[in-house]
Amino acid sequence: MPSTSHSILIIGGGSAGIAAAASILKRRPGIDIAIVEPSDTHAYQPGWTMVGGGVFDVATTVRPMASVMPKGVRWIKQAAVSFQPEDNQVTLKDGGTVGYDVLVVAPGIRLAWEKIAGLTETLGQNGVTSNYRADLAPYTWELVQQLRGGKAIFTQPAMPIKCAGAPQKAMYLACDHWRRAGVLDNIQVDFRNAGGVLFGVADYVPALMEYVGKYGINLELGSNLVAVDGPARCATFATTSGEITVDFDMMHVVPPQVAPQCLADSPLAADSGFADVDQHTLQHVRYPNVFALGDGGSTPNAKTAAAARKQAPVVAVNVLRQLDSKGPAAGYDGYGSCPLTVERGKIVLAEFAYGGKLAPSFPTWLLDGTKPARLSWMLKADALPWIYWNGMLKGREWLAGPGGLIAQ
Known part of the structure; x- marks a missing residue:
C-alpha cells in the first residue's frame, strides 16, 4: 500500500508541472494536489540564452522553488525513481510510495552530457561552455567578450532537444x-549541426540564412559532436564522410538529450523513452488516469516553454474530467514558439503547430514572425519573463486557453 495518496500527483516542479497545478487549481480550488520535485530552485530556462548574450543577469532567471509552488499544493521534496501505473503509485528515492487517482507526468528532459567523450571534464573551462546550464551561461558571455580572433564553434545534437533554436x-x-x-572578421564561426536543416520549419529559414551570410558563418550540417579534448582545444565530429577533428578557441556545446531514466524504464514509456500520450488530449494511450506534458511527453512538437504553457490548460481540463469519470474535452494543437535572437534588439519569432503549420499569435500587419523585428525582441526581453512568472506559473492563461473545449 502507498505510504500516502493524493487525488492528483504531479511529477516535476518545472514549468510544465507548476503551470498544470496552477491551471487545475484555478478550475477547482482546494483540490488535493501533490508535486514531487527534489530541487530547491526553479529556473526560467529561456532566459539563459540572454544571459549568454550579456542581456540578462543569471540571478533574474532563478527563484526559490517554494516561491513558485502554488498555494495549497503539497510539495514532496523527493525524486521519483519508478512508476507502478497498474497500482496507481509512484516510488520515491527514499523508498516511500505515493498513490494517486490521476497522475501528471512532467519530469522534463535529461541533458546527457556524458554521451560526448571528454565534455563533462572540460565544461566551464578551456573555452568550452553551454547556455543549457545556469552556472555556465555567464561563462559563455565571458568567452564572447574575451574572444578577439580565432575560431568559435557552436554545436547542435540530433533531436529531440529542448528549444531547438x-x-x-x-x-x-x-x-x-x-x-x-x-572583431567579427578576425573570427571563423562554425555552426555544426547534427541535423540536415538549419531550422525545422522552412518558412523561417530564409531570414536565418540572411544572418548566416551577414555574419560569415560556416554552416556544417550532418556534423555531430562526439568528443572534446579541452586542454588541447580540439573537438571531434562524426560526419557523413567519417570523423574529423577541429581546433577551436571557444566552443558552445548543446548536449544530447534523452528522457529521464525513471520514465524511460517505466511502463509509461513509448519507444522514445518519453511518456506515451495522445498528441492532442495528452492522455496516456494505455493508462487513462495518466497524463503528461512538457519535455517529458512523447508528443511530436517542439520542446519549448511556450508548448508547456499551451499544454497546461489542456491537461487541467482533461485531468478534472478524468476525476469526474468523463472523457477528455480539450485538445493541444502542437503549438510551440522559438524567439530566434538574430541580433541584439531583433528577433525572428517562430510560432508553429503540428506539421510545421504557422501559428502566429499576432496579425501579420502588426508582427510578421518570419522577419526579424524589434517588437519580437521586446516580447522576448521584457514581456515573456513577466508572463512566465506572473501568468503561466499562476494559472493565468493569457493567449493559452485550452483548444477544442466542450462543455465541462
Whole structure:
C-alpha cells in the first residue's frame, strides 16, 4: 500500500508541472494536489540564452522553488525513481510510495552530457561552455567578450532537444557582439549541426540564412559532436564522410538529450523513452488516469516553454474530467514558439503547430514572425519573463486557453 495518496500527483516542479497545478487549481480550488520535485530552485530556462548574450543577469532567471509552488499544493521534496501505473503509485528515492487517482507526468528532459567523450571534464573551462546550464551561461558571455580572433564553434545534437533554436541563438548573439566590437572578421564561426536543416520549419529559414551570410558563418550540417579534448582545444565530429577533428578557441556545446531514466524504464514509456500520450488530449494511450506534458511527453512538437504553457490548460481540463469519470474535452494543437535572437534588439519569432503549420499569435500587419523585428525582441526581453512568472506559473492563461473545449 502507498505510504500516502493524493487525488492528483504531479511529477516535476518545472514549468510544465507548476503551470498544470496552477491551471487545475484555478478550475477547482482546494483540490488535493501533490508535486514531487527534489530541487530547491526553479529556473526560467529561456532566459539563459540572454544571459549568454550579456542581456540578462543569471540571478533574474532563478527563484526559490517554494516561491513558485502554488498555494495549497503539497510539495514532496523527493525524486521519483519508478512508476507502478497498474497500482496507481509512484516510488520515491527514499523508498516511500505515493498513490494517486490521476497522475501528471512532467519530469522534463535529461541533458546527457556524458554521451560526448571528454565534455563533462572540460565544461566551464578551456573555452568550452553551454547556455543549457545556469552556472555556465555567464561563462559563455565571458568567452564572447574575451574572444578577439580565432575560431568559435557552436554545436547542435540530433533531436529531440529542448528549444531547438537555442544552439543558433547563442551563435547569433555572439556574432552580433563581435560585429559591434569590430572583431567579427578576425573570427571563423562554425555552426555544426547534427541535423540536415538549419531550422525545422522552412518558412523561417530564409531570414536565418540572411544572418548566416551577414555574419560569415560556416554552416556544417550532418556534423555531430562526439568528443572534446579541452586542454588541447580540439573537438571531434562524426560526419557523413567519417570523423574529423577541429581546433577551436571557444566552443558552445548543446548536449544530447534523452528522457529521464525513471520514465524511460517505466511502463509509461513509448519507444522514445518519453511518456506515451495522445498528441492532442495528452492522455496516456494505455493508462487513462495518466497524463503528461512538457519535455517529458512523447508528443511530436517542439520542446519549448511556450508548448508547456499551451499544454497546461489542456491537461487541467482533461485531468478534472478524468476525476469526474468523463472523457477528455480539450485538445493541444502542437503549438510551440522559438524567439530566434538574430541580433541584439531583433528577433525572428517562430510560432508553429503540428506539421510545421504557422501559428502566429499576432496579425501579420502588426508582427510578421518570419522577419526579424524589434517588437519580437521586446516580447522576448521584457514581456515573456513577466508572463512566465506572473501568468503561466499562476494559472493565468493569457493567449493559452485550452483548444477544442466542450462543455465541462
